[in-house]
Amino acid sequence: MKSGFLSKLNHPVMLAPLAGISSLPFRLINRRFGCEYAFVEMINARSLSYENKKTAELLQTAPEDRPLGVQLVGSEIDYIKQAIDKLEKYPHDILDFNAACPQKKIVSKGDGAGLLRTPRKLQLLLKAIVGYSRMPVTVKLRLGWNSGTAAADIAAYAADSGVSALFVHGRTAAQGYSGTVDYEAIGKIKKKVSVPVIASGDILSPTLAKKMFDETGCDGILVARGALGNPWIFREIMAMLKDGKIPPRPTVNEIAETMIEHFRLCQGCFNEQGSVVRFRKFYVWYTRGLRGTKVLRAQVMRAQTVKDMFEGIELFRDKAQYNT
Numbered sequence: 001m002k003s004g005f006l007s008k009l010n011h012p013v014m015l016a017p018l019a020g021i022s023s024l025p026f027r028l029i030n031r032r033f034g035c036e037y038a039f040v041e042m043i044n045a046r047s048l049s050y051e052n053k054k055t056a057e058l059l060q061t062a063p064e065d066r067p068l069g070v071q072l073v074g075s076e077i078d079y080i081k082q083a084i085d086k087l088e089k090y091p092h093d094i095l096d097f098n099a100a101c102p103q104k105k106i107v108s109k110g111d112g113a114g115l116l117r118t119p120r121k122l123q124l125l126l127k128a129i130v131g132y133s134r135m136p137v138t139v140k141l142r143l144g145w146n147s148g149t150a151a152a153d154i155a156a157y158a159a160d161s162g163v164s165a166l167f168v169h170g171r172t173a174a175q176g177y178s179g180t181v182d183y184e185a186i187g188k189i190k191k192k193v194s195v196p197v198i199a200s201g202d203i204l205s206p207t208l209a210k211k212m213f214d215e216t217g218c219d220g221i222l223v224a225r226g227a228l229g230n231p232w233i234f235r236e237i238m239a240m241l242k243d244g245k246i247p248p249r250p251t252v253n254e255i256a257e258t259m260i261e262h263f264r265l266c267q268g269c270f271n272e273q274g275s276v277v278r279f280r281k282f283y284v285w286y287t288r289g290l291r292g293t294k295v296l297r298a299q300v301m302r303a304q305t306v307k308d309m310f311e312g313i314e315l316f317r318d319k320a321q322y323n324t
C-alpha cells in the first residue's frame, strides 16, 4: 500500500540513518546515484533540546538534500517536544522516532530498542509525538527485544499510534547487527498493519534488495551498510527492480572520480582536518575488495592533509585492479 510520504516519492529505495556516517556529503553522493530519500543519523532529543553544537552540525543540510528524514532518539516526552521545537529551523520532511538502536548506553536508559520491551509506553510516546509534530511521523523498529518477543504485536501497537509508516529492521535487539534477517517476521508485520512497511536488513546487493521485496511484500527498503563506499548500489537496485538487468560495476576510474567528488563535498562541510579524518573510513570502504589496495589503505589511514588524501586517491587510480 502506498500512502502519505511514500506516495510523494518516485521510488521506494531509501538511504538508512547510520550514526557517525550519514553526514551531508554521504547523503549527497548517494543521491547522485539515484537515492531520493535520505536520513540524518539519529539525534539525541535531550542534546537537541539544549542545542548542543555537535548536534546542530549533524543537521547541516542543503537545498539538494531533500526529501530528508530526521530521526530522534529518547524516551522523555518533554525533551522530545523541545527537540521538535528546535527542529523547526532545520529543513526536513519526515520526523522519525528511533525504537531500534541496540547500543547499551541507549537501551540502559530505556531509549531506542529499550522501548520494544514496553510496547504500550512506546505507543503512548508515539501518540504524543504524532500529536505534537507538524511533520509526518514514522518509527524505526526491530523485531522486538529478543527471539521471544511477538514482533508483529509490537509493530501493531506502534502502527496504531497514528504514525505514517514503519521502518522495520529485520533483526531483534539481542541480535545486534549479526545473524540473518528474518524475512518471514517482516512479512507478518506487513500483513498485520495498515501503514506502509519499509524493510531494513542485509540490503547489500540488488539481488538481496529484490529478495526483501519478494519475500516480505514490503512497500520500500532502506539501504544501510550496502551503501558504504558503494553509492552505485542505488542505480543497481533500481535497474534490477525495473528489468532484472544489473549494470556493470563501476570502473576503477569511476570509483576514483566518485571518491574525489565525495571528498570535495567533505571539504565543503568541514575544515581540513575534519574532512581528512572523516574521509579516511570512506577511502577504506571505496577501495576494499580490489587488488593492490591494502597498502594504500594503511597509508591513507595516516593521511593528515588534503594533499595526502588526493595522493591516496590517485595512487588508487594507478594501482587498483578488479580480481579476475
Ligand SMILES: Cc1cc2nc3c(=O)[nH]c(=O)nc-3n(C[C@H](O)[C@H](O)[C@H](O)COP(=O)(O)O)c2cc1C
Binding pocket: 016, 017, 018, 019, 020, 021, 041, 042, 071, 098, 100, 101, 140, 169, 177, 200, 201, 202, 203, 204, 222, 223, 224, 225, 226
Ligand atoms: C554503523 C551503523 C550506524 C547505525 N546508525 C543508525 C541510526 O542512527 N539510526 C537507526 O535507526 N539505525 C541505525 N543503524 C541501523 C541501520 O539503519 C540498518 O537498519 C541496519 O544496519 C540494518 O541494515 P543492513 O543490514 O543493510 O546494514 C546503524 C547501523 C550501523 C551499522
